[in-house]
Amino acid sequence: MEILLVDDFEEALFVLKNLVRQLGHTTLTANDGNEAMKIMRNSNISLVITDWEMPGMNGTELIKAIRNEITSRYVYIIMLTAKGGRSEIVEGLEAGADDFIVKPFNPQELKVRVANGERILQLEKNLAEKNLILEVANEKLTAAYQQIQRDLEAAAALQQKLLPRQNAVIGNYAFDWLFLPSKFIAGDILNFYQIHENYIAFYLLDVAGHGIPSAMLSFSLSQMFTAEAAASRILTPEFRNTQSLENISIENFLSHLNTAFFKPEDTSGFFTILFGVIEISSGRVKIARAGHTLPLLIRKGGEATFIKSKGMPIGILDAVTFEEHHLELYEGDKLIIYSDGITECANGADQMFGTDGLVRFMDFYGKGEVKNLIPLLKDSLIRWKGGQEFNDDVSMLIVSR
């Protein structure tokens, strides 16, 4: 390595230089502290052997200057001194010398002390190098990760645009919803819209899994389920004449979806959906369930009860039928549909929020206004989970009359 030798006595410097070069090192020399500092500022020298007594800036002053100014690297300093006394050694070490050699010195001692300095410097260099490699890797990873995060945020913004407005009212029916993707974008999606002046359609669907592939499918499904597209499948040809709920077939729509999405060679992209239609004038409701969680009905002032019906998820089996369920919403009633991200939300002790938890929540808070229910449920789930990061997408749609 390159070693800086500092001595005002030229002959001593010459001898030292030869000894150090014999050890296999290259050298730079300076005759006093000021000259040495100039070299230190403009080089990467990490090992200095300096004399004590010099004109201008002496050895201890040089050591202090190095410790003060050269902070980007560790400099190992060996002090050469003719002074044999203990207190001088103490003074040199206190100034910040790492080691000292008493003149006249044994070449073997010089060799060992220089080797020792090298050993410590090497140890630090290894650590610093590993540090740098890790820091660079870290920066690259962080940049790559942030790039994807930004991309996911943009995708999330795109998905959010598909969601209906909050606290919407259509006719006498109030809608509110909760949508919390587990990671930016969700495999869940929900919507509601008028498909006819007297009919509102609503749905909540949950694509198997979560993350980007599920979100791609749910995004795609949501874009496909426009009011126009839903109406064209749900309103049967007879509806044109009767305009009656009896000629609205959700079963028809779900069967069509199953035909379109079932691929015998690949059933990984299946999804569950609950689809419903409300007759605005009467409050009569038709719902059909394709493998989805059971909806909850809360009668005005009553307890939450599950509505049961049969139906496989979309895209798992070839020939499936879906059962339509009929009910009536009276003033003050609430119909609640949701994804299993709510009931299967596990707390720190691996206990699920559960259907029990949901019923308990609804029995406690469900009598209040729809617009308060969603924020309360969100808080409740975050408390249960112990944080805002859910393992599965969380979604809910509440319709109340």
Place this chain on the structure above:
Amino acid sequence: MEILLVDDFEEALFVLKNLVRQLGHTTLTANDGNEAMKIMRNSNISLVITDWEMPGMNGTELIKAIRNEITSRYVYIIMLTAKGGRSEIVEGLEAGADDFIVKPFNPQELKVRVANGERILQLEKNLAEKNLILEVANEKLTAAYQQIQRDLEAAAALQQKLLPRQNAVIGNYAFDWLFLPSKFIAGDILNFYQIHENYIAFYLLDVAGHGIPSAMLSFSLSQMFTAEAAASRILTPEFRNTQSLENISIENFLSHLNTAFFKPEDTSGFFTILFGVIEISSGRVKIARAGHTLPLLIRKGGEATFIKSKGMPIGILDAVTFEEHHLELYEGDKLIIYSDGITECANGADQMFGTDGLVRFMDFYGKGEVKNLIPLLKDSLIRWKGGQEFNDDVSMLIVSR
């Protein structure tokens, strides 16, 4: 810090212990090297002050044992010796001591030498700690990044499923395509299918931007553009009677798309598309272009020429019209549609592959078989780019008769 003191002479150990404790350190003591090694193995001690001459394992042997066995941390060793001679000091340092103090010693010297050892240990500890923090951060980042990568790979697999088969032949028409997403999933997508026994539809579209949001849109569009959906928009009511190309309206389909996708408040999700229909029996082709790159026509044995027509991208302006272009494909002719990821593919010198580059490529290789053209173009683009990572999605669809 905790310091291990090793001396066989109890009185000396007692004095040393008191001095070291006065410096604010805690101590452990051992009477010889073997006892000291037992302590070293079962503790985290990093500073040792040891005597030279001891029964059993002496000072230099202890130093060698520590250097040999305790490798998980750096141990700073100060040797205490009554021997004043230089060669003994050399021997101690050669064994691996970091410093030495000649007995009887000055308490000030002990203080400075211990402080020096602490300084070096602290320096290393800081580096090691920073290292550990970085390593842990690195691991977490890597895990998070890999999780997203896996998710993106799954999304890519899902998107790949939407692609048509390679080297397909429908009637006398051969199709081949290139699809290279810039990052796993693409905002480009392409497809071809029969929409009637005498008609094949084909398209290539490019959603603005790239990455996850664009891929979500292109995925969604591809799922919407089923043969059935395309047929229902392209085949006009008159087609049922005439079954003629004259009653096929791509313009109708593109206008419908623009109406469905144009949102005055948000035109960020626009896309370009080139859509075409081939009359199988005659080779007559209708194409319409919505802001897309100009398609290339290569007549059998001839040069590549661009086909020009007007049309804005889908989703940018409210009322737009699209121009249909008519041509005929004869045996040996090729029609080539592609995304700007090819023409705008920049090399290291920031030069684009360009429309010129594409024409030159096609003039050179375009006379060969379709199935050879795509691999050749892929190689050519990778050579141009100097790697497999493209900044934008790359896609091409070739139809030949």
